[in-house]
Amino acid sequence: MKTPIRTALLTSIVGVLAAASPSHAHHSFPVQYDVSKPITLTGKVTKVEWTNPHIFIYIDVPDEQTGAVVNWALEMGGPNALLRLGWKRDSIKADDLVSVEGSLARDGSRLANATSIVMVATGQKMLAGSSGGAAAAEER
Amino acid sequence: MNRRSLPLVTAAVLILASSLASPPSSAQWIGYPTAGVPRKPDGTVDMSAPTPRMPSGKPDFSGIWISENTPEGEETPSDGFNLSSGRQMANIGVELPDGKLPYQPWLVPIVAERTARLAMDDPHIRCLPDNFLRAYGLPHMLKFVHTQDLLVMLNEMNAGYRQVFTDARPLPEDPSPSWQGYSSAQWSGDTLVIDTIGVRDDTWIDWNGSVITEDAKVREEIQRPDFGHLEIRVTVDDPRAYTEPWTVTLTQRIVVDAELIDEICLENEQFVERMGLPH
Numbered sequence: 089m090k091t092p093i094r095t096a097l098l099t100s101i102v103g104v105l106a107a108a109s110p111s112h113a114h115h116s117f118p119v120q121y122d123v124s125k126p127i128t129l130t131g132k133v134t135k136v137e138w139t140n141p142h143i144f145i146y147i148d149v150p151d152e153q154t155g156a157v158v159n160w161a162l163e164m165g166g167p168n169a170l171l172r173l174g175w176k177r178d179s180i181k182a183d184d185l186v187s188v189e190g191s192l193a194r195d196g197s198r199l200a201n202a203t204s205i206v207m208v209a210t211g212q213k214m215l216a217g218s219s220g221g222a223a224a225a226e227e228r
Numbered sequence: 229m230n231r232r233s234l235p236l237v238t239a240a241v242l243i244l245a246s247s248l249a250s251p252p253s254s255a256q257w258i259g260y261p262t263a264g265v266p267r268k269p270d271g272t273v274d275m276s277a278p279t280p281r282m283p284s285g286k287p288d289f290s291g292i293w294i295s296e297n298t299p300e301g302e303e304t305p306s307d308g309f310n311l312s313s314g315r316q317m318a319n320i321g322v323e324l325p326d327g328k329l330p331y332q333p334w335l336v337p338i339v340a341e342r343t344a345r346l347a348m349d350d351p352h353i354r355c356l357p358d359n360f361l362r363a364y365g366l367p368h369m370l371k372f373v374h375t376q377d378l379l380v381m382l383n384e385m386n387a388g389y390r391q392v393f394t395d396a397r398p399l400p401e402d403p404s405p406s407w408q409g410y411s412s413a414q415w416s417g418d419t420l421v422i423d424t425i426g427v428r429d430d431t432w433i434d435w436n437g438s439v440i441t442e443d444a445k446v447r448e449e450i451q452r453p454d455f456g457h458l459e460i461r462v463t464v465d466d467p468r469a470y471t472e473p474w475t476v477t478l479t480q481r482i483v484v485d486a487e488l489i490d491e492i493c494l495e496n497e498q499f500v501e502r503m504g505l506p507h
Contacts, residue, residue: 116346116353116435120503139496141355163498168384168489171258172308199502 117218121201125192129160129200130208133184138177140166143217145180145202147188162188162202165217173215185209190218257487258308262292265484266455273305273484275456279418282376287418287452290374292483295365296457301479305456308486314365320434320476329438330471342437348505351432355493357407358383360390360424361433361446364460364478371488379413379420387490392422399425405442407431422448443468456482 117123131149143164148157164170167177180186185208193199202216266277280288294306295314306312316322321329331339342349352358352366363370363383371382377395382388392411403410403426413422424446430439440446444466451459458480465473500507 116348116350119346119348120499137496140491141493141495141497144496144498166491168491171489172486193502195502197502 117201120193120195121191122194123191126189127192127200128187128189129162130187131157131160131185133180133182133186134159135182136180138167142166143170145186145188147186158198160198160200162190162200162216164202169217173217175214179214180205180207188216190216258489259485260487262484262486273456273482275303275305275454275482277455279452279454282374284376286415287420288374289372289379289420289450289452289458292369292371292486292488293458293480294369294483295367296479296481301457302481303456305481306483306486308369308483311367311369311483312481313367314478316434316476316478317365317367318435320361320365320438320478321474323476324474329474331438332469332471335439335469339437347435347437348503349437350435353499355386355497357386357388359427359431359433359440360408361440361462361464361478363388364480365434368491369483369486369488370480382488384488385491386493392420394420399423405429409444409446416449418451420448420450422446422450424448439469440464440466441468 129147129149131147133145133147135144135146137144137146143166145162145164147160147162149160150157165173170179171177187206187208188200188202189204190200190202193201201218203218204213205216206213264280266274268274280290282288294311295317296302297312297315299315302312319328321327347353352362358366358368360381363381363385366385368383368385370384373380373382377393379392379394381390381392383390388408390408390411392413394413394415396414397412399412400410405426405428407428409424409427411422411424413420415421425444427440427442427444427446429441431441431444432439444464447463447465449461449463451461453459460478460480461475462478463473463475464470499505
């Protein structure tokens with residue numbers, strides 16, 4: 089697997105927010121994701137699936153070593169969870185540049201469960217309604 | 229949420245609100261004020277205010293509810309943001325003396341395997357309905373609409389519903405099994421006593437994979453001791469699945485300034501395919 093871009097710890101603000109965030113678990117988070125493998129991915133949004141039970145966004149991420157672009161799938165909370173967190177359905181659109189923090193999938197695929205998203209153009213940070221909830225944040 | 233976490237959550241909400249370029253609007257009535265909410269002089273919700281009552285004088289269970297997850301009781305409502313899972317969500321028998329349900333021998337290895345597989349076989353994952361016992365512990369809002377002769381429980385998940393008739397009708401004979409069964413209730417003082425039969429075999433009631441069967445007789449004794457809480461005392465008599473009847477209490481707390489938003493699970497369910505599970 090290509091080495092993804094990794095960054096340091098979440099900020100304390102995100103930690104506070106994530107600890108208080110709802111845990112909308114349609115499925116068993118630890119079966120699919122590993123909170124001990126945090127990841128930060130920065131790239132351009134290629135597709136948004138604003139759907140139940142969980143929203144997915146897809147981003148093109150250039151590999152930091154080879155420069156090759158890899159498309160990642162990022163799972164978030166469901167629409168009702170994100171709406172309650174302050175999102176609008178067009179808060180993220182195709183071509184937006186975003187930086188996403190989350191947990192890697194256990195199967196090694198280009199899949200992660202997002203805990204927070206930063207809109208690079210504005211610096212706006214939003215929780216992603218991770219089904220890992222506080223556990224995912226506490227791991228950081 | 230407990231008392232210690234209240235300042236944390238309050239700070240988090242304030243920080244979140246100030247960090248968003250576009251604060252929450254009234255779309256889907258998120259944040260729309262719930263009518264008739266008793267408040268203290270400082271504006272916070274008075275969870276211990278008197279029990280709302282219907283014209284008949286009986287307690288009115290109407291409202292949006294979510295699992296309470298502290299044994300001592302939570303003193304703040306949910307606002308739809310801080311939705312909590314029940315203490316019994318994974319193991320509905322966790323607070324019984326042995327910490328588990330009195331399974332019949334045939335059920336012991338089944339639950340053990342399901343637990344070991346971290347709910348991979350869970351009907352919930354397949355977007356199938358949650359039985360009411362399960363729904364009381366999941367982090368999905370339930371809306372009770374209570375009238376003189378009918379209590380309707382709406383579930384945000386899969387836009388589900390359950391009917392509890394309070395018009396003194398008898399339970400059906402030889403009912404066709406269903407996900408919520410057939411429920412009829414009567415008042416005993418301020419306690420609504422609901423009897424339910426006719427659920428499907430292998431109906432999951434927690435993440436671990438505990439089940440009730442077609443033979444189950446479920447009694448719920450529901451009280452609303454104050455504005456902010458429901459206490460649901462559940463007794464399951466299912467000799468096919470359990471060696472003896474068992475009783476647990478599944479407490480709920482009120483949700484205010486929020487509204488249901490349906491969550492139709494099959495829209496874009498990807499877990500089954502991504503995990504390579506059989507369809």
